[in-house]
Amino acid sequence: MVDRRERSRERLQEAALELFTLDGYTETTAVAIAERAGVTERTFYRHFRDKREVLFGDGDRLVRLLVDALPLRPKPLDRALRNALSALAADLTPRRERLARRAALVRAHRELAERELLKLQCWAEALAHVLIDRGIDDLTAVAEVEVALALFRTAFTLWVTSEDDAADLEKMIDRAYAATGRRTMRSQVLGSRS
Structure with missing residues (x-):
């Protein structure tokens, strides 16, 4: 069974891919990824150092x-x-x-x-x-x-x-x-x- 932390991580990865595709990699921010995933920016940084690391x-x-x-x-x-x-x-x-x-x-x-x-x-x-x-x-x-x-x-x-x-x-x-x-x-x- 996937725990809550792992689900957050997966949501962030999926949100990042969606935004990178829609808005472009350069234009997408960590804040936007977190918002799209339904988590806080702090949660984003618990999982990844920066937006590149999402990939x-x-x-x-x-x-x-x-x-x-x-x-x-x-x-x-x-x-x-x-x-x-x-x-x-x-x-x-x-x-x-x-x-x-x-x-x-x-x-x-x-x-x-x-x-x-x-x-x-x-x-x-x-x-x-x-x-x-x-x-x-x-x-x-x-x-x-x-x-x-x-x-x-x-x-x-x-x-x-x-x-x-x-x-x-x-x-x-x-x-x-x-x-x-x-x-x-x-x-x-x-x-x-x-």
């Missing part, structure tokens, strides 16, 4: 999701990372419509696009750090994480811009892997964290 506020949770999806023995590494991407896809899929609106805003504003790249860098650093701690050499860990996230980013972009309502993020990730000749082997992936 990136799930970052820590998504990093934890990715890291938690890695098995304790991450070999073969390509399957371990693909498992993490599957967990991410499962989490994002129910919010496709909202993520598509968010992605359009990010593409339209340079400062948001830069922040998006920073978010992906944080994901890469967190994943590589965990893999190194679990015995993968530095170069291999960093290279494999960067490749996996590039394939994810490609699939995600196609997914949120697709006009096909039945587009499937998981299948698009598979297609991105296949396009580079990389194995996906998702069906055999490391369901256990042993």
